[in-house]
Amino acid sequence: MSNSPLAAARRNGELGLVVMAACITGAAYVLASLGKNSEMPATVVPFLLALLGMLVAAHVATRYFARGADGTLLPLAALMHGIGYVMIARLSDRRAALQTTWSLIAIVAFVLVLMLVQRPPDLARYKWTFLFVGAGSLVLPLVPGIGTSVGGARIWVRIGPVSIQPGEFAKIALALFFAAYLADNRELIAAGTRRIGPMRIPELRYLLPITLAWGFAVVVMVAEKDLGSALLFFTLFTVMMWVATERSIYLVVGFVLFAAAAFTAYKMFGVVQTRVQVWTDPWSQYEGKGYQSAQSMFAFANGGTGGTGLGMGSPNKIPAASTDYIYAAIGEEMGLVGAAAVLIAFVLMIGAGLRIAIRADRPFEKLLATGLTTIIGMQAFIITAGVLRVIPLTGITLPFVSYGGSSLLSNYILLALLIRISDSSAKRLGEVPDELSLGERWETYQLRRAAKRTARP
Secondary structure (H helix, E strand, O other), rough: OOOOOHHHHHHHHHHHHHHHHHHHHHHHHHHHHHHHHHHOOOOOHHHHHHHHHHHHHHHHHHHHOOOOOOHHHHHHHHHHHHHHHHHHHHOOOOHHHHHHHHHHHHHHHHHHHHHHHHOOOHHHHHHHHHHHHHHHHHHHOOOOOOOOEEEEEEEEEEEEEEEEHHEEEEEHHHHHHHHHHHHHHHHHHHHOEEEEOOEOOOHHHHHHHHHHHHHHHHHHHHOOOOHHHHHHHHHHHHHHHHHOOOOOOOHHHHHHHHHHHHHHHHHHHHHHHHHHHHHOOOHHOOOOOHHHHHHHHHHHHHHOOOOOOOOOOHHOOOOOOOOOOOOHHHHHHHHHHHHHHHHHHHHHHHHHHHHHHHHHHOOHHHHHHHHHHHHHHHHHHHHHHOOOOOOOOOOEEEEEEEEHHHHHHHHHHHHHHHHHHHHHHHHHOOOOOOOOOOOHHHHHHHHHHHHHHHOOO
């Protein structure tokens, strides 16, 4: 492996930040246990060793397989993951044990993606496969016998004792399809050969496939009453179309369509009307649907600026404190400072993702980085803004923070893809040597063996 001072600096900086994130998480875990039980947790040493082991394994994989990648993404994810785990452990020992298992699976998936995806443009060859995988994943919860409803939304699939949320993986598959399709057809879509009044629109044969894929995803999400994911897919499509075509008309059309869809959903679905009523006035429904929203406001008020202290608040008064309302639990026990720190971490991660997109030269990589960053940013905005009552709440996870194995696994896969794109740009810019990938090395080895066999008399 060739040495590169820039790569070494990035990886050493990443290691220092990862260790810092592990130390912060360990200290928070001890403080939460002291605040809750007034004694040191018996599992603190195994916890710290397991935590540090997983994070170092992820760092080593990045150091070996993506040496030129951005050095801030993994530490930011580790910090948010750690804060979320501490809050989950403080609320439920059973859920903490399950989250530990999913954390290990997520780190393994992160390493495997870095190993197997070494040339991001290779993914574009499978765009139709990603479309069918994404569409199939969305439909799975509607299949009788395996699909189940939780909280009114039919977004879960139960196979034996294991429950997964296929939509978490569908968002990545559809982002891959959108990026690949738009990279191939962006100029034809941007050109526009037909006119409707003052607007130029592209040929339907170029616009129809991606529009149908997007429309199918949104319709299925609405049918499953997963309105948060429907909004996420809507935003993902609009942003990627805008970036691909560089025409602001797609943003305008997207906003108009969103306004029309929101108004229609409000008129058609009682659940939407209930959420809007809870958003505007949770206090009048305190004994019913508004209970959680009101309790989250009490939690933020109780936390104040510095928080009540880890383990010393009452976040368990919010039924969904470890999932939809984990941000309120953080706001109560870590205060405005902790809640703002989480938002800052997401802003830094979004900034890093957009920087990766700007540095990318190939259209597919640029669009994919934009799409993946949009997923992280919009997901964080939808749930934090909903908890803070800036917008009506829709059930969706806070990336890396909320309890949920499917969410954690999909977000680490997403993170690995962003890191891979970042490393690819570093190689193209000459910041690190561009060496053969594992697959290319294997093909070279096979060719050499074949050449030797041919050369034998």
